[in-house]
Amino acid sequence: MQCYRTFELNFRGEPPKIGQEVAVDLEAIFTLAGTTTRVKGFHAGDGRYVIRFLPLHAGHCTWRVRGLFEGDGSEECLPAQSEDLSLHDSERKESAALWHVDLSSLHGMVRANGARFAYDDGTPYRPFGTTVYALVHQSQELIDQTIETLTEAPFNKVRMCVFPKHYFANAADPQWFPFERTGGRFDSSRPCYRYWDELERRIGQMRRIGIEVDLILFHPYDRWGFARMSHEECLTYLDYAVRRLAALPNVWWSLANEYDLMTDFEDSWWRDFAAFIGGNDPYHHLLSNHNFVNYWDFDEPNTTHCCVQNGHTGLVRDLIERHGKPVIFDEVGYEGNIIYDWGNLSAFELVDRFWTAFTLGGYCTHGETFEDPDDVLWWARGGELHGESPVRIAFLREVMESLPNDMEPAVGGAFGMPVNELLAMRKSGELPDGVKGTMTEVIMRLDEKRFLDLVQDLRPIQGRSDDDVMVWYLSRQCCVHTEIELPDTRSYDVEVIDAWDMTRTTVLEGVTGKVIVPMLGKEGQAIIATAR
Amino acid sequence: MQCYRTFELNFRGEPPKIGQEVAVDLEAIFTLAGTTTRVKGFHAGDGRYVIRFLPLHAGHCTWRVRGLFEGDGSEECLPAQSEDLSLHDSERKESAALWHVDLSSLHGMVRANGARFAYDDGTPYRPFGTTVYALVHQSQELIDQTIETLTEAPFNKVRMCVFPKHYFANAADPQWFPFERTGGRFDSSRPCYRYWDELERRIGQMRRIGIEVDLILFHPYDRWGFARMSHEECLTYLDYAVRRLAALPNVWWSLANEYDLMTDFEDSWWRDFAAFIGGNDPYHHLLSNHNFVNYWDFDEPNTTHCCVQNGHTGLVRDLIERHGKPVIFDEVGYEGNIIYDWGNLSAFELVDRFWTAFTLGGYCTHGETFEDPDDVLWWARGGELHGESPVRIAFLREVMESLPNDMEPAVGGAFGMPVNELLAMRKSGELPDGVKGTMTEVIMRLDEKRFLDLVQDLRPIQGRSDDDVMVWYLSRQCCVHTEIELPDTRSYDVEVIDAWDMTRTTVLEGVTGKVIVPMLGKEGQAIIATAR
Structure with missing residues (x-):
């Protein structure tokens, strides 16, 4: 047993009866570092039963199993793995290498802290997400290619769906569905174990390359009936998902993509789902809900952050102010050239939306939709990236990670x-x-x-981290000079950044108060003032 | 006397007493083509009195003068000059030459007709304006250079102020003010004749190169007291302006620039000014009022069109619908690189705002603000144009003039x-x-x-001219295909336009109904479908 690594107890027995495969009578109570955690087990197929536990501390751990199987045990939980940290330091400059190690095993789960995120051990986490909505439903070859692409990309979060997707450029039936059929109809009380094995494999692959999985539990793009389940069927499905996935450190619960388009669900169900997960996930993974046009109620008590579809990332400020939680613009449109206006943003426009969000202390999610003869668009299916934004998002990430703290809106x-x-x-x-x-x-x-x-x-699009660092993003302003006002109690060095050409130049040193900054006269300029 | 050309009766006498120089007792009644027009005379300095008349028809004209001078006369009013029209036709391709002839003398005054403009003789007029706010207050050398620049530019309207401007990059006292001083204070009852002669010279220069003067009667950027006149002083000033300028065919009355920033004027005054001009201008020149943040009441009965400050030119549609009058976005920000966000738009951004407005059947006004060591910024002072937008505005103008009609919002x-x-x-x-x-x-x-x-x-940004022509502007969408829907009663040729690279390519011929159009995959694309 090692801190931040999923620990498993495995049992063999009779498979449960059809219709009783989810709510199996099996649980364990783990006691570690003075904390008691009750976790439920699940049936993994063929009479294999599993209880999973995610230790969040080192120390002596004891457990007791009850239900279908009985027993107890104990083990020393080792501290979180630290050997990779040296690599971490020695390769500071090689961002992709630094970004794509198993960060969960090093630092734990990501949690919200005010309007920011951090791993369990306090290491800051800044979501630079992308979307591969239907990743789990692609061929092994395409999945492998996608993982390879991700190891070279700046992204550390992927939004992906449990259910298959029926939509533009996503027409095929997947190899496995989450459920088996009963009488021709998908039955949430009958997990398709092969599917869940595959899903877990993807989540594990993501973990090993430092990527959080923003797992989309429901979505409306459906021809199989998953968007028309009853309330009870939904809860059965969620029960299995939580029993099985909650001990995986890099999982986030995204109740839906475009929850407000799921018109067969009653509005009140979403609170029920949030409460169910809140009550059954012992680790309280991050949880939110993604809108089509009507924001989710981010004040709902199990909701940890604001997950927003909207291209106007300047609204970060209002959302942080209103909810006091981290704000991720998880859908702002995609770099691409397809027929739909949400999928034909220029690379500059997407990069501009990223800079706007991050300057204000928010976060933004990438996606890519270039026409493809085989309909393999990164946004939903993965593959290769073709756009000009990822390298610039990597630059933004490097800039943001070079600052002592994330921004707050000024x-x-x-x-x-x-x-x-x-x-x-x-x-x-x-x-x-x-x-x-x-x-x-x-x-x-x-x-x-x-x-x-x-x-x-x-x-102005302006963020700050106390008086230590102040950032301005000038978006489409092409000025050759601008005026900024710095606190006159300290002395600052001022850099001008070209978000497109990815340059960062110190233009003023040791200045204070109101100063005129020489600029580049083009779109996509930012200013960073750092106190000496 | 010639139709559309200012006709003058000149008299010599004793100069009026100080304080009585505006409301001189002199008027004439002209009868021409069955229409009777009563016009007031003005004192032009040194005991020279002038009555001006703008004939709008050919035919036998008689007049009778009353007041300080008495008498009558008659003259044959010749038809509007037509010889230039051959030039007009033979040089169709040379837009600047075509655009910069004395169009008022050929076609008359510009008037609103529904949401469009046309000269008196029915020739369409589409305002492609620019701003040189303080032109009248510049050196002769700079004025000459400005006129030269304008003869090569696509602009056919200039917004310019009567009063001098006190603002960023506009600090100098002008050579002449509109009024003389009484007791150190500018006195609107004492016109500075030299000033008005100069103003008229500028209006005449503009007329000869086919440019309408959108004359700004008040503005807030003032250190001399012109923005703090009393109601009575304002009306005296307007009385002189109307007596003197109303017979010049290419004058428009713009009550103010940013009227709502003139906080020393009561709100009700603007209606009084509009009514005064409406009651005293025998020809009913175009009249509107330009806002800072609060639109003028465009339904005011003397107001002929919507004059808007706002960068969101997509709002053309709502304004046309609400007011049924032509809509000019007269201030949408300027191409440039200065410190102020209103003055550092990229050329693309300004061109984008133009295409958006024109596609929807509205109009847009240019301006340019590049930093200059001598503070000569085109926007207020003229000189040379440095930007990349004018050539693209010229292209837009050529495209729009190639269509049989202006657009209406679809x-x-x-x-x-x-x-x-x-x-x-x-x-x-x-x-x-x-x-x-x-x-x-x-x-x-x-x-x-x-x-x-x-x-x-x-x-969508979409305009149409019945079923004859349909235009879509895709703004920042980078699609390589798009779908349009054409009326299925007719057959269309479809062109794709690159607003930045200024190309126009026929991509489909003889199509109807819903069609997929192959596009260029970049920002600034438009589509024109023309019925066969």
Whole structure:
């Protein structure tokens, strides 16, 4: 037993009866470092029963098994593996190598902490995700190629579905479905063990290359009936998934992709699903729910972060403010050239959305949709990457990882005053004398929608980490000079970054207060000011 | 006397007393082609009095003068000059030459007709404007250079101010102000004749090169007191302006630039100014008012068109629908590289805003703000153009002028149905059976702001001229194929346009109904389908 590594107890017996394959009567109580964890076992097929436990501490661990099998045991849980850490340090410059080691086994599960993420041991985690929605349902050859591509890419999270996908460029039946059929109909009380073995294999492959699996539990793109299950059938499915997958450290629960398009599910079900997982996942993996047009209620208590479909990544600020949780723009459109407007963004546009999100202390997810004669589009099926954004996302990742901390949204100014003061003034309805007859008074008289749209349009894309680091992203502004305001209590070095050409140049040293920064006169510029 | 050419009666007498220089007692009644026009005279300095008349028809004209001078006269009014029209035709390909002849003298004044513009004789006019706000206040050398630049540029409208400008890169006192001073204060009852002579010279220069002058009567960027005049002082100034300039065919009245920033004026004054001009300008020149953040009330009865400051030119559609008048996005930001976000758009971004506006049947105005060691920025002072957008605006103009008519916004579809039906369904609150359980129902449940934002985001940029011509602008979409739907009653040729590389290629011939169009896979693509 080793900290952060899945520990298994295996048993052999009679297979459960048809219809009783999920809720098998088997559980164990593990006691480790003063913590007691109750976990349920599952049937893995052919009378093989498994209980899985994820130790989150080192120390002496004891357990007791009850139900179909009885017994107890104990083992010394070793500290998390640390030998890879030297590699970690010695190859600091080789990002892909650094990024693609088994980080879960080194650092544990990723959890939310305020608006940021960190592994169990406190190591920061910044999601640079991509999507391969239907990865599990592809041929072995394509899956292997996808994994190979990922080891050279900057991505450390993959959104992928449990259920197969029926949609544009995704027409084939998969080799295995999650369930067997009863009377021609897929039956969630009858897991297809071969499917779940394969799914676990993918999750394990991802773990070994440092990638978190944002596992999509439901989605609407369906012709087989998975999007039309009853409430009870859904819970049976979730029961099996949680029993089986919860002890895998790199799993996140994404209740759905576009939950609000699943019109055969009642709205209230999603809270039931969140509560079910919250009550049955002993480790409390990250959990959220992805929208089509209606954001999920990110204040729902089992929801750990905001998972957003929307191209306007400047909205990071509002979501962090409203929910106090990490914000991932998990779908902002894809770099590509297909017929659909969500799938034909320029590489610059996607990179621009990434920089906007990260500057404001949020996160963003990549995807790629170039037309392909065999319909192998990275976005859903994997394969090779063809776009110009990944290398620039890698550069952004290097820049962000070079900073001592992730960003938080800075207040920023609009119309010559800090936006929080502007909003408070608007809310109070009272205008200070100094404001009368100024541009600010004009703004205050606008109707609510115009006012908010304008503030959103004009507010700078600006993040900060206390007074240590401040970042501005200028997006499509082509200025050759810009003005920034630094705290006048400290002295800063100022770098200008070209997000497209991937350059980073120190342009000012030891400056403070309001300064004019010489810029490059093109789109995609950022500024980083670091306190000395 | 010639149709569309300013006709003058000149008189000599005692100069008016100080304080009585504007409202001189002099008027004439002209009768021409069955129409009677009453016009007021003005004092032009040194006891020279002038009555100006703009004949809009050919025929026998008689007049009677009353007031300070009495008398009558008559003259044959010749038809509009037509010899230049041959040049017009023979040089069809040389756009700059075609664009920069004295079009007012050939075709008359520009007027609104529905959501379009046309000269008096019915010749279509499509405003491709630019701004040189402070042109009148520049050195003769710079003015000459500006005029020279304009004769090579695609612009046929210039927004320029009567009053000098006090702002970034515009600090100098002009040589002449519109008024003389009384007790150190500028006095609107005392025109500075030299100033008005210069202003008229600029308007005349513009006329000779086919450019309409969108004359800005007030603006807030002021240190001399022109933005703090009383209501009475304003009307005195307007009285002189209208007496003097109304007979110049290429003048438009722009009540203000950013009227809503003029906080020393009461809101109600703007209606008074519009009504005053409406009541005193015998020819009813085009009139509008330009906003900072709060649109002018374009339904005001003297207002002929929508003059908008806003970068979101996709809003053309809503404005045409709401007001039924032509829509000019007169300020959408400027191509340049200055420190202000309104003045550092990329050329592509500005060209993109132009294509969006024109595709939807609206119009757009250029401006350029590149940093300059002598602070000569085209936007306010003229000089030379440095940007990459003018040549592409010229291309757009050539494309638009090659079409038999200007565009009207097409309804377009979103979420698989025509947007007007979507909006009506939303308004009615009733969902047809076919909609239940579909994506459309999901949209219908959104709150108002999200719903409208989404429809605005997803609606195609699509214009049409009946079933004769249909235009789509794909803006930043990089597709290699797209689907369009053509009326199936006719047969169309389909061209693909590259707005940046300025190419126009026929890709399909004789097609009808739903067709897939092969595209270029880059930003800035348009499609034109023309019925055979």
